Amino acid sequence: MKVxxxxxxxxxxxxxxxxxxxxxxxRRLGVDADFPAAQTCCGQPMVxxxxxxxxxxxxxxxxxAFAGYDYVVTPSGSCAxxxxxxxxxxxxxxxEPQLAETGPKVLELSEFLVDVLGVTDVGAAFPHxxxxxxxxxxxxxxxxxxxxxxxxxxxxxxxxxxLPAAEECCGFGGTFAVKxxxxxxxxxxxxxxxxxxxxxxxxxxxDNSCLLHIGGLLSRQRxxxxxxxxxxxxxxxxxxx
Amino acid sequence: xxxxxxxxxxxxxxxxxxxxxTQLRRNLAHATGTIRAKRAAVVGEVAEWEELRLAGAAIxxxxxxxxxxxxxxxxxxxxxxxxxxxxxxxAREACDVVARIAVDHGVDEVVKVKSMxxxxxxLNEALAEHGVTAWETDLAxxxxxxxxxLPSHILVPAIHRNRAEIRDIxxxxxxxxxxxxxxxxxxxxxxxxxxxREKFLRAKMAVSGANFAVAETGTLVVVESEGNGxxxxxxxxxxxxxxxxxxxxxxxxxxxxxxxxxxxxxxGERMNPYTSTWSGVTPGDGPQELHVVLLDxxxxxxxxxxxxxxxxxxxxxxxxxxxxxxxxRTGGHAYGSVYxxxxxxxxxxxxxxxxxxxxxxxxxxxxxxxxxxxxxxxVRIDIPEVLVHLRSRVVDAHRGGAPKPEAAAMKTASWxxxxxxxxxxxxxxxxxxxxxxxxFGRRLLPGGRRALSRLPWPGSLWTDTRDLPxxxxxxxxxxxxx
Numbered sequence: 001m002k003v004x005x006x007x008x009x010x011x012x013x014x015x016x017x018x019x020x021x022x023x024x025x026x027r028r029l030g031v032d033a034d035f036p037a038a039q040t041c042c043g044q045p046m047v048x049x050x051x052x053x054x055x056x057x058x059x060x061x062x063x064x065a066f067a068g069y070d071y072v073v074t075p076s077g078s079c080a081x082x083x084x085x086x087x088x089x090x091x092x093x094x095x096e097p098q099l100a101e102t103g104p105k106v107l108e109l110s111e112f113l114v115d116v117l118g119v120t121d122v123g124a125a126f127p128h129x130x131x132x133x134x135x136x137x138x139x140x141x142x143x144x145x146x147x148x149x150x151x152x153x154x155x156x157x158x159x160x161x162x163l164p165a166a167e168e169c170c171g172f173g174g175t176f177a178v179k180x181x182x183x184x185x186x187x188x189x190x191x192x193x194x195x196x197x198x199x200x201x202x203x204x205x206x207d208n209s210c211l212l213h214i215g216g217l218l219s220r221q222r223x224x225x226x227x228x229x230x231x232x233x234x235x236x237x238x239x240x241x
Numbered sequence: 242x243x244x245x246x247x248x249x250x251x252x253x254x255x256x257x258x259x260x261x262x263t264q265l266r267r268n269l270a271h272a273t274g275t276i277r278a279k280r281a282a283v284v285g286e287v288a289e290w291e292e293l294r295l296a297g298a299a300i301x302x303x304x305x306x307x308x309x310x311x312x313x314x315x316x317x318x319x320x321x322x323x324x325x326x327x328x329x330x331x332a333r334e335a336c337d338v339v340a341r342i343a344v345d346h347g348v349d350e351v352v353k354v355k356s357m358x359x360x361x362x363x364l365n366e367a368l369a370e371h372g373v374t375a376w377e378t379d380l381a382x383x384x385x386x387x388x389x390x391l392p393s394h395i396l397v398p399a400i401h402r403n404r405a406e407i408r409d410i411x412x413x414x415x416x417x418x419x420x421x422x423x424x425x426x427x428x429x430x431x432x433x434x435x436x437x438r439e440k441f442l443r444a445k446m447a448v449s450g451a452n453f454a455v456a457e458t459g460t461l462v463v464v465e466s467e468g469n470g471x472x473x474x475x476x477x478x479x480x481x482x483x484x485x486x487x488x489x490x491x492x493x494x495x496x497x498x499x500x501x502x503x504x505x506x507x508x509g510e511r512m513n514p515y516t517s518t519w520s521g522v523t524p525g526d527g528p529q530e531l532h533v534v535l536l537d538x539x540x541x542x543x544x545x546x547x548x549x550x551x552x553x554x555x556x557x558x559x560x561x562x563x564x565x566x567x568x569x570r571t572g573g574h575a576y577g578s579v580y581x582x583x584x585x586x587x588x589x590x591x592x593x594x595x596x597x598x599x600x601x602x603x604x605x606x607x608x609x610x611x612x613x614x615x616x617x618x619x620v621r622i623d624i625p626e627v628l629v630h631l632r633s634r635v636v637d638a639h640r641g642g643a644p645k646p647e648a649a650a651m652k653t654a655s656w657x658x659x660x661x662x663x664x665x666x667x668x669x670x671x672x673x674x675x676x677x678x679x680x681f682g683r684r685l686l687p688g689g690r691r692a693l694s695r696l697p698w699p700g701s702l703w704t705d706t707r708d709l710p711x712x713x714x715x716x717x718x719x720x721x722x723x
Contacts, residue, residue: 007717009658013668014710016717035721041658048610050632051651057659140612169566173609178702180607183256185706186570216707219686226688
């Protein structure tokens with residue numbers, strides 16, 4: 001089984017610890033995954049803003065970087081959704097059907113752990129009060145269901161509390177967050193309120209992009225609530241988050 | 242009526258005003274929350290809901306594929322039953338047809354069944370130009386009309402109003418409103434009933450739309466909750482129905498599917514209280530003169546869009562509005578159209594065309610692409626897919642000419658992200674810039690990481706309301722290489 005990790009551009013540039021956590025976690029589970037250094041981005045920022053021509057060379061680079069792997073694992077429901085559901089659109093635009101061929105091999109982290117490796121207890125310990133936000137693309141585009149929650153429930157020491165209105169969008173939405181910044185913030189303010197209602201120390205989600213938004217609001221409110229990617233929690237074995 | 246959507250600003254600016262309206266935010270959150278819960282409960286009862294959705298989508302798709310044939314069948318069936326059929330290319334033609342009929346009959350007023358098509362074409366305003374007053378008889382439409390307001394929801398056009406505001410509108414604008422009217426819903430409905438009954442009994446002409454038009458029998462179908470539509474459809478002598486081209490279904494058995502999908506998705510009821518069907522003129526019973534105006538007004542343009550044409554499956558249930566987190570916060574007026582919410586964000590550009598005006602071009606971007614609308618849609622319109630497609634059409638319509646900052650940024654990002662060496666170089670630059678910026682930022686994120694909280698434009702679009710983690714000293718790929 002040849003496995004590559006799509007770290008994603010946002011984790012590469014802003015959240016390197018999440019990338020490291022994915023490799024630490026996979027190694028612990030006996031998976032020797034590669035980081036194809038030619039990888040950049042899935043092209044979603046361009047596609048979702050309407051710049052299809054601009055997405056073509058990015059998806060070409062994506063396809064080259066991940067050629068020859070059985071699975072491409074990524075700590076992002078949104079990037080997995082983009083590869084699986086939008087690369088066809090880019091392939092049609094470019095007239096290059098091969099650009100859509102890697103997409104189906106891309107799995108979001110919880111899908112890979114639960115469906116391919118068949119594990120829910122990954123041997124993690126995280127003694128903190130945690131609430132979980134299911135991100136829209138993992139929930140509705142990929143249909144990961146309760147896989148992330150099953151993984152979290154098996155974490156030792158965790159105090160997992162339910163997030164009210166969990167399935168409602170946080171308002172990030174990629175370039176929506178700046179093109180419609182006010183609406184995006186209004187949505188995020190309600191999400192942040194629900195997070196605070198849980199009295200959790202840590203908000204966990206499967207997408208650092210959504211956490212960038214919710215976390216940015218929680219920080220601005222001096223809420224003291226920390227945001228962490230699912231991978232960071234699952235990789236954790238010690239006392240410190 | 243002076244209220245108009247014409248000249249509305251683009252979505253982000255219109256939304257800004259709505260977001261600052263405390264009463265509106267409260268009314269919307271309460272109303273959409275209530276309908277969402279009702280819908281979820283009655284949809285949950287139907288074990289074969291997914292099969293029904295698939296059937297609904299398939300019937301509409303098959304009909305749209307042979308739309309020309311079904312429309313000709315419908316026309317022939319209607320004519321065989323004594324109905325005069327008119328074809329209208331656009332709003333102007335449709336309004337002219339209705340106005341001419343009114344003028345020919347010498348009426349100065351018509352009663353109206355709630356209808357999206359007549360709102361879309363601005364019929365009330367057009368009739369007013371001919372000296373004909375159109376009375377809205379749907380309770381919510383009446384509230385909007387009396388308040389010189391604009392509809393903000395497809396099903397519940399006065400959803401942005403609470404009952405205290407409705408009482409105030411009635412007291413102020415409704416001729417003969419009872420003394421001491423309170424905000425008790427039953428009292429408000431009673432006042433509207435008295436007000437409308439007089440018009441039902443007096444009016445010689447009615448105007449309706451149709452939820453469905455059955456081609457094989459020439460039957461029009463209207464579903465409603467109040468019975469006021471039934472009054473309009475049965476009491477006047479002349480009835481004119483403005484029907485969008487996409488409302489045709491081939492046979493009565495197709496209605497079986499839609500009459501299950503529609504009420505559960507729209508009002509959250511198992512069955513709508515009133516279902517009126519009429520197939521041509523019945524001597525001695527109901528209106529003796531029937532007209533049907535078959536309306537294009539951009540529908541063939543939408544049909545020509547291979548990805549977007551699925552929007553013509555829409556049965557105007559409003560489920561997508563009620564589950565939309567954007568709509569819940571901005572309300573319908575921000576969309577600048579009688580079709581607000583997720584369906585409006587795709588339908589307006591499809592009907593009007595992209596690259597024509599800034600307001601319409603802003604609508605496909607009025608979504609976080611969360612997908613709640615697609616999940617709720619009873620005819621499985623993949624609204625996020627169409628939104629993304631329309632965004633690309635908007636961008637394409639503006640290609641050529643001097644690139645705007647956004648286009649320039651996307652081109653630069655594309656160049657950087659299509660080669661890992663360029664990305665690594667850019668990340669190094671980001672690190673240097675970040676170290677310079679964090680010198681001025683003392684904020685720490687929960688957990689202790691440094692934050693940027695006041696960036697110059699365009700970073701301010703983010704940091705006006707949100708902190709941003711400072712880029713790390715070492716991006717992932719640099720760490721991996723080490």
